[in-house]
Amino acid sequence: MLFREEIEKICEYWKKMTSWNTCIFDMEATSLSLHLCMVATKGVKLASRIMDSAALRLDKQDEISLHTTKQTLAMYVSVFVKLAEDTYHTKFNDESLFSLLGALKGVAAIGHILVKDALESVNYVEYGSSNYSLLVQDTGNIWDEYEQNINNLEDKFRAALKDNFKIYELVRPTMEKAMTHTILFVSQMVTRHDRVLSYTPGIKGRHAGRATGEGEPDSGSPVHESSGS
Numbered sequence: 001m002l003f004r005e006e007i008e009k010i011c012e013y014w015k016k017m018t019s020w021n022t023c024i025f026d027m028e029a030t031s032l033s034l035h036l037c038m039v040a041t042k043g044v045k046l047a048s049r050i051m052d053s054a055a056l057r058l059d060k061q062d063e064i065s066l067h068t069t070k071q072t073l074a075m076y077v078s079v080f081v082k083l084a085e086d087t088y089h090t091k092f093n094d095e096s097l098f099s100l101l102g103a104l105k106g107v108a109a110i111g112h113i114l115v116k117d118a119l120e121s122v123n124y125v126e127y128g129s130s131n132y133s134l135l136v137q138d139t140g141n142i143w144d145e146y147e148q149n150i151n152n153l154e155d156k157f158r159a160a161l162k163d164n165f166k167i168y169e170l171v172r173p174t175m176e177k178a179m180t181h182t183i184l185f186v187s188q189m190v191t192r193h194d195r196v197l198s199y200t201p202g203i204k205g206r207h208a209g210r211a212t213g214e215g216e217p218d219s220g221s222p223v224h225e226s227s228g229s
Contacts, residue, residue, distance in 0.1 A: 040080040079103035097199040111189035118196040146185040
């Protein structure tokens with residue numbers, strides 16, 4: 001699996017935090033730290049899943065290259081690793097949360113671009129012109145909805161900062177909602193990318209985790225999550 005080293009690094013931070021001799025008054029903060037590490041792990045696994053999907057390709061000049069895809073995803077993965085590191089060193093702050101939301105949105109955007117490239121490359125006759133147009137429109141609508149959901153979470157958290165609201169209480173639900181939206185969106189894009197390219201003969205790459213959820217993170221700890229992707 002791509003980005004395995006990064007996942008293992010996050011897991012190391014997770015293991016160290018589970019060994020903390022935490023007093024009862026600090027248990028909630030430790031629990032949040034562990035939760036953020038789990039979110040970071042899921043983010044990296046989603047990036048890996050997108051890269052697996054990118055391997056199924058047409059290799060046309062107007063496609064986003066595998067090298068560019070990997071470089072861009074690696075940039076977002078570094079944000080997830082930094083989050084785990086900051087959480088371990090108790091340096092997680094407001095900007096950390098916005099960076100995390102931005103990284104999740106960035107990973108999702110790569111998945112959206114892959115589908116757009118595929119749609120622009122395949123022969124619409126294979127779908128029928130009307131079905132093809134609906135598919136293009138629907139893909140755009142799904143992205144708009146996802147982006148709006150993440151933007152709403154950012155706006156809500158930013159408003160809480162201005163009103164000096166209980167920021168701490170917002171972190172976990174904000175991350176849970178952002179991760180739920182992103183997992184759903186990435187799953188849709190990976191499945192759609194695979195399905196669109198299946199109409200075109202001679203595709204390079206392999207079918208990775210088609211509509212099975214393989215590689216999609218579960219809700220367990222980073223240490224015990226499946227490494228399949």
